[in-house]
Amino acid sequence: MLSRKELFKNTMRKSAHAWKRINELRLTEEEASILRFYIDQPAFMDLHWTMFIPAIKGQGTEEQQKKWLPLAYKMQIIGCYAQTELGHGSNIQGLETIATFDPKTDEFILHSPTLTSSKWWSGGLGKASTHALVYARLITDGQEWCACLDDHSPLPGITIGDIGMKFGNGAYNSMDNGVLRFDHVHIHRDQMLMRVSQVTREGKYLQQFGSQDGGLETQVIDYKTQQNRLFPLLASAYAYRFVGEWLKWLYTDVTKRLQANDFSTLPEAHACTAGLKSLTTTATADGIEECRKLCGGHDYLCSSGLPELFSVYIPACTYEGDNIVLLLQVARFLMKTISQLGSGIKPVGTTAYMGQVEHLRQCQCDVQRADDWLKPSVLLAAFQVKATRMSIACAQNLSKFSSQEVDSLRSCNKPYLESG
Template identity: 40%
Template sequence: MAISFPKHLKPLEPSGTVLLQEERKKATFQTAQLTNFIYGTEYLEKKNRIQSIMENDPILADKSHRYYSGRLVRFRKSLAAAKRLVELLKEHNWTDEEYGIADLLFDESSAFRLHRSMFMPTILNQGTEEQQKMYLEPARRYEIIGCYAQTELGHGSNVRGLETTATYHPVTETFELNSPTLTSAKWWIGGLGVAATHAIVMARLISQGKDFGPHPFIVQIRNLANHEPLEGITVGDIGPKFGFNTVDNGFILFDHVRIPHFAMLARYARIEKKTGEYITPPNSKLAYGTMVYVRANIVLESRNVIARAATVAVRYSAVRIQGSDASNPKRITAADGSEKIVETPVLDYTMQQFRLFPIIAQAYACHFTGKEMHRMYHENQERMAQGDFSYLADLHASSSGLKSLVTTLGVNAIEECRRACGGHGYSLFSGLGQFYQDYLPKATWEGDNYLLTQQTARHLFKTFRSVRAGKINDKSSTFSSKYIAEYLSFPQAQLPAASPQDFSNSEVLLSAFKYRTAYLIAKAIHAIDIEKITWNDMLVDIYRISRAHCQLLMVYNFINATFNRSSNNNTNAAITPPVKEVLQQMAILFSLSVLDQEAADFLTSGYISSTQFTMARKQLITVIKSIRPNAVALVDAFDLPDYLLNSALGGSNGNVYEVMTAMAEREPLNHKKVADGYDEFIRPLIHQGKACWSVDQRGVARL
């Protein structure tokens, strides 16, 4: 007989539902209008339709097992869910966007995720028409399942250091794929451990005795009849991880495996079949366009990640009552009509607001920056199609730094929100613990978050030198070159701010971020060029420069979208005055909170004085307090359904304690009144001294 809570017991008043209703009444804007502005009606209609399908699907509807099951059970269920999503994809003829919505809502990575996100896009972008016909068409039908095998046991971010080789033999017209060392084993490859039949393998191309560096090869790794590894291939799962355990991250080694000439993806570079001559790509920068797109998606994804964490923490903080604020006691009207004082919602405490409200602002900053990155990506694609590659370097550098920044923000936001939920945040039922574990790999894949910043800084250094030398004109100028040029025109400028209120001026804030970034670049170049400091010794400064540049980008995009009504929202939804006002408040909050966190950089630049910084910090608290009535509405506007959140603390109805206890009832240890293990491990201990005890009919012991 399972253990259950007495059904007649109710939480202490006021209920969570009542408290959330009160919060929503305080909002100065209509939540639906902001939601529509963020996503647009077309996207929302698709999301609601797909959500309804999934919530009523016998395989996809119930996510409760995630909190109680071990890896084997969760992995099998994730395979069943992945298969079901493919069936729904075909049944409803979903587009890539619609499948992406379903994947977001289900919120569990599976063995098939890399098939869609890396395997197929790589064939599409780097394969010839013949290769696409051979591999992409069956991949879309899931007749083959693929993965992307780049990272090795001994090499990750340093792609040039990969050890796996692909040596071409003109006589047999084959490549010989080989893993010459233990560290050359492909490792961490999602989908490889169990599911994949094929892999895109990044290997060093060797032909005519020359090493041409890493190139992509498409390789069948398992027998399509029985799924056994092909001869010469050792493949398996790397084992349990800190999180992400519904994905079969795998390893693979090749023992002189022969693959046909056709296996090398040859849209850009190729090997002459008869001679082995290497034909170089028309432009080495073409592959960067795809990387920009992937990283733009990561920026936009971080919006959902941060918004999700903030939604749980803000809603719970509105429901959780704790202690009393003597200066502003919380009063409610009881069922009998009388007024009584109750404990204070945690969200009323300034420290909780200081922790959570900037995180809400981060989510909105990621939204507008992600939208702008997508717009810039498409503009760059059009330019490259016309042979203009001048825009690419700046865009690629910024996308690299943004990937580093926003995934770091995401990881930190989830953990900060979890802690802000107090003791209950430690429970997996909060929906934040497992979420943190599964998101954490983002900080290292698609480029390690620290190494990526070198790409950003290297480009900024080159741009600074070019601007200083007068080599960049108006036609070739970029966002980076413009703010660097402003700095070089007035290198001793100081911030024009005389009161705390001046720090709610968007132009004042933007000028501070521009100056700070350009100042850091100038000092680094002086250290490298004049003082001859080595690159290695500059790595900490390089990280700070990339971070400053990308924080400037986020501040600029947020301010530009909310103060200038920029078109980069891309939803075709009008912004109403109340929505615009609250978004402007959030843009100021985001800017001030970053300024506060990065105080050292701003102060050492000399652009902001210590007195002015004190003003900025004072204004930060003022802005936080002004946002308090809109806190719940601001997270509600992200429209993240309970199906996605899967959280006892962050549900839209506020029934925290009812859901928490109901979820505890489902714990397998509670399925029997006396748990397994009692007879074997507990009873022998407590009964060894039974002569000392007497037990009444209820089992109560007495000495």
């Protein structure tokens, strides 16, 4: 139950103590690297060792490695990996941060031209890191390339901070995920890691990997895989809104009937409210989780609104009746309706279609083409057939149990039924 500031301080305290012990024991780099996996340390420390240092090893020249690696190994500098932007993650060629080379001064000019070009999510960037490995779009000699730069921070022209609370209390809230923006920040040319690609003193780029074709970037919402997951949820939201209005009408009707001592529609009202409560709250919980995943990494931020939605609506699956128990009450209502079909009592209201049980058990689908599934009457008939056949099958299975076994099943629901 610590505050986020206290969580961060406590994690830093444990990490500092661990590193103090490593130094006291005079462990080799190999021994220390093995021990790091067993230390409860901030996640940004992992990034320092698994992303910042390997990037210098893999992309830095021999001279750059001699300069930076000893400092990084001794934790005299702490590095973070600033690739992801507010508007771009794994699409490196879509990054908006710009590094323009000025041959007159032999410097790169780092700039964040848009809000979405802000470096975002980098672990350790918010508070702890002293250095950042920055991915930017390199502009030199009138052309654009994708390059990796090693940047000192803080410097004039840099805006830096923590992006805020994430989902939950502990976990990633002990990590200072940061935001970073540049306002025409000048850094020397030798700050570019040049083992794989170089910019000469004259501004020429060597070892090109490729450039953008200049076309418009596809928005995430335009991908079919995203739409196939999101649009059914959107359609369901409308359906639940409509059924909610109908449920208000049903409640008003039942209330009027009760005032006239007419209790005939009370069982149906109970079954409908119980079933819809369970259906809609479960769909809402699952839908929030699906929307969270559709948002990529940003879903984890409290500012996305999704963690708040999750915490507010998830309890609805258990309060005012556990959803599984409520569904069992709906099943009980349906089984009673099925049992009365042979006694001459005709079902009414939402189960009136079961009065045509023989027809529904024998009828075949008369859909001829795909467009037929757009007809409400066809969809309604299909649901009626399916519901009737499943209810009958359930009733037949229950008939195989002894009365004592059925009664024991019913007794499981008795406390909930007595509580209303």
